[in-house]
Amino acid sequence: MSDDLFALVAAELAEPVDPRVTAMARALADQYPYAARAVLFYGSCLREASLDGLMLDFYLIVSDYRAAYGKSWLATANRLIPPNVFPFEQGGLIAKYAVLSEADFARLNGWDADNISVWARFAQPSRLVWAADDMAREVAVSAVARAAPTLLEMTLPTMAQGGGDAITDLWKAGFALTYNGELRAERKGRSQSIVDVDPARYARVGEAALAMIGDAPYRLSPARARRRWRQLQRRGKWLSVVRLAKASFTFAGGIDYLAWKINRHAGTAIVIKPWQRRWPLVGAITLLPRLFRGGAIR
Incomplete structure (x- = not known):
């Protein structure tokens, strides 16, 4: 992995957040004392000055599902259809959190993931708001740093050559493709506005990610890339329905x-x-x- 990309991602993950978010992450980790490895804060709430009345989004990374749940059916559900999603309240704030093992978090941020839901989110800004130790922190950073190269490597072969701000256009095209791969409750153009919020950030991360993948995107022809996106989009929408069904049991x-x-x-x-x-x-x-x-x- 590119040292430049790892350093950029590590610095971004370490940026400060509202102290109540940090306290919530610590309280969340305390619910899983034998399994919690890291807690990441992500989503639209990162850009909000006031968190009151909002639903915060977290990913809880655990060592493995048996350590998190014991012999409960939840361990099997999390392994077969990751992630499990649960509600959480702390200090007057409300949140939902998704649970993934360290192994699944790394896999689902990478090229071999069978769906887009994790790398589509973590190609965007996030914060590492709690880690069990230095090793857990490094493992989390390494997993998140896989997301941007995955998105850009998948998108590059679908792009027409020339014209416009190449990196900005690449990111926007990638996010538009990912939004078509889930049941998203968003207004039209939302995938474009993600980049417009902080184009300098996407330029920095994009340049580092492209330097890391080098010629890798050309292992996919444009036709194969489009075919793979169609497969991921069909699977993503099916998984969205399945996860909704599962959440009816895990999410009061x-x-x-x-x-x-x-x-x-x-x-x-x-x-x-x-x-x-x-x-x-x-x-x-x-x-x-x-x-x-x-x-x-x-």
Whole structure:
């Protein structure tokens, strides 16, 4: 791995956050005393000055699932369909956190991942807000540093040559492709605005990532790259539905969170009915056709 890229990612992950976020991460890790290795803070809340009333996003990285859950069915669910997602509250803030093992976190940030959900997120800024020790910190940084090269290496063969700000255009094209690989409750153009928030950051990380991958993107022809994106996009949307079903068992009030997120990002006014709370899995599934028709999720 490029020393320049590792250093850039390590510095970004170490940037300060609201002290309440750090306290929440420590409290979250304390829930898994025999397994917690690192806690990462990511998502749109990184850019918010006030966190009150928002749903914070964390990834909890554990040594392995058996250490995290014992013999519970949750260990099997996390291994077969990673990650598990749970709600959390601390110090007046609310959050959800996803659980991945160190091995899965490294794999799902890399080229061999069978879906886009992890590397699409960690190619964007995040913060390492808690680590068990120096080794856990280094392992987390190394995993996150795989995300940007994965995104850019996958996107390069799909790009027409010449014109525009090459790195900026590359990032925007990559994020547009990833947004088509999940059920996203976002307004049109959201994938483009991610880069516009901090184009200098994406230029720095992009240059370091491109220097690291060198000629690697050309192992995929444009036709093969487009075919792989289609496969990842189909699998990503299927996995989104499966994870939604799993979250109905792991996430109390999950259907209310789903409605809140869609309303916040897509400008809709979905109201959850009492029967949908009683049967959240069925209730969530019944929302999907309506949301597709209205364009709230794509």
